Each structure stands twice: as C-alpha cells, then as structure tokens.
Amino acid sequence: MSKKTIKSCYIWDELLMAESDRLPAVAKRASRVQSLIASYSLINKLQVVNSTPALYEDLKLFHSEIYLEHLKTLQKVDDDYVIGIHDEEFGIGYDCQPVSDMYKLVSVIAGGSVAAAKSIILGIADVAINWFGGWHHAQRFCAEGFCYVNDIVICIEKLRLKFKKVLYVDLDVHHGNGVQDAYNLSNSVFTLSIHKYEPGFYPGTGSVDEAGNLTGKGYTCNVPLHESYNDETMEYVFGKVFHKVYDSFKPDAIVVQCGADALAGDPMGGGGLTIKGYCTCVQNILDKQKPTVLLGGGGYNYSNTAKLWASITALVVNVELDQNIPEHDYWPFYGPDYILSIQPLLGRDKNCKADLDNCITKIEDNLKFIIEGETIKHKTDAEKQNQISTYKIFKETLWNRRKKLQFKEKNVLINDESSNNNDVYNFID
C-alpha cells in the first residue's frame, strides 16, 4: 500500500445529503453512509468541500433542454400522482419514480460531482470523493436505471476544461452504459467498465466487442463477467486490463465509479466481491498518482455500501479502520456481528481463467486502435470516406430522434441545432 499522503477532499453538505436521501431507489442510504464515515472520524482527515446545486448550463453539458424542462414540471408528486405519457417518454416511471421538486433533486445531485471536479481543477485536492454521485445509467434525453442525472458525464466535462484526456473506470456490477454512450465517439475520454454480463441482466450492454466507434474506436473497454465474480477474478482481470488501458491511453485525470452493488449479498447485484476486491482496484488507480475523482453509484445493501465507501475513504487517507463498527445512530443496522468486513459468497465463481484470458486478448486487440494516445490514422481515402458517411448517418439519427422528442414537447422551444450545442455527438474530438 502506498504510504504517500494524498491531498484529498470530501464533498458533503446538508442539502446534498438530504436530496440524496430522497432518491427512491436508495432512500436514506446517504445518511447511513455519511454516519458510518463520520463515526470512524475520517472526516477530520479530509478537507470537506460543500457543494452548490449545478447550474442549468452545467446540466446542459450533457442533458437535453427538453429533458431538463420536463423535470421542472415535476413539482408536487404525491401518492395520487399518475405517471403520464410525457413522463414515460423521459424515462420517468417504473425504474425512475417521480419525486417532488425533481429539478432541484437533479441539480443538487449533479452539484456534488461538479464540486468534486472543481476541487481537482483548482488544485484543492488530488483526490476528490463524492459518495453522493455516480449515476452512470442516465441518458441525455431521459432517466434510466434509477439514475435521473448523469453527474459523471457532467463531472468529466468539467474536468476536460483543464485535462485533455480523462479515463473513466466503472466498478459497479452494472455496465456503465450512460457514460459509455456519451463518449462512444470520443478519443479524449476512455471508458472502462467491469461488470456482470448475463442474459436478462440490466442493462444488457457491455460486451467485450463494444469498443467505441469511428473516431472513438478503441477508446471503450468492457470486461463482461459471469455472476458471482469474486475478489480473485476481479483482481486478476483488473490487474491485467487497467494497466494496459492506462499505458495505452495515458490519461491526465481519472474518474472512478465505485458502485457497491458487486459486493457479495447485494439484493440487486449478483457479484461476489468483498471490500478487499474493490480496494485492490482503487489502490491500483491511486498508485498512478493522477488527479482522481471517486464517486458512488449502486449499492442496495445499505450497510455493506457504507462499509465499502468508509473503507475506500480510509484507503485514501491511509488509515486502518477498526473492524468493530463504532457506535453511532445507525449502529443497530450492522448486527448481528457489528464488524466491518463482508463475507464472500459460499458458492463457486462461475468465471474460468481460460474465458478471462480470452476476454483480455480481445481487449488487447481493441487497444491496438490506440497508438501512443492517438487513433490509428485512416489507411486509405476510401476507408476515410466510408467513416465520414457512417458518421453523418449516426449524427442524422440522433438529430431526428431529438426533433421527434421536440415535437412532442410543445412548451419547449429548441428551433435549431445551434441553440443547444452540447449534444452527445459534439463530444467527438
């Protein structure tokens, strides 16, 4: 373990925690996480940075105006609220339940990750921690998979004001589809996601063959794993893949989504990691000594999520935590053993080494599209022409989709392409 002291900060304020507690899929989780971290006196070892709600301009760095305007219409949501057709068009409904003051919720959540990015940009910290962020499924036009705002993309866009190349690493049990989609064509942001990939498991994307397209080809990496993947499997593939990606891409900054739902026993996950597996990955990243933002994400066993994020916080400040959970408001939730460690699964890991090596070989092939941080130059004029026409079709498809949504939402005026120039396809470099 590195003994070097890291200049680190911790994003926290009352409003950010209160709004995070209102997220329906993880109601009151934020308070539990915060209480455990405070009970270990870790906050004293970090510089606490208060966040402010993200500005409309910040949210527009990724999200469409029609989506943001719709969120503003969701003000009073009570038990009698009936989900309308417009809500469903914007992903509000089954997975992403509407809540009151939706726009406020979204801007406060995004504000946490904007504060993390600013802390890095201003040199306040080398490592910024925001356990209230990490909502990797949200798409430009809609909410998805419990995620109403993609604070990660907004954070990365802020970081890009200073850092040319940003590496995104996603440790959540679910594929980081929202972030990957945003940077599908980019060669300035590399997305690496390690996740469970099984038939019927959400979101259904994230195969090893998804490696980015056109100008972004080679700048997306997926490590799909069978369920019950344990620490040994995770440490093996991460050890092999992360360093190869890092050396090929040579990032200037790193953003890590530390979704805790790959922990053994998560009710929605199906992974089999313990705290050790996650911490090994995070330590590998910290050892690179690049400006780094650590974010939260999924995690539906709240006590285990709190244990993991407290442990990663301790890793950053180089403190060894007592295995006995200190007494605090949420202490009864840590019974019956009241200890910090998480037991691994009893069952066998379904991933075999031959499959993992096969996957790593494919990843190495995909990385060959990157040479010294540059995309391979087009070999022939015909090939170049073909890529340009494919890009045009891709852009037209997105533009048509946007216009279709635009016509459905009569109250919003977006008349031409220049009125909102932060489209996903503008992330092409």
Ligand SMILES: [Zn+2]
């Ligand atoms: Zn997840």
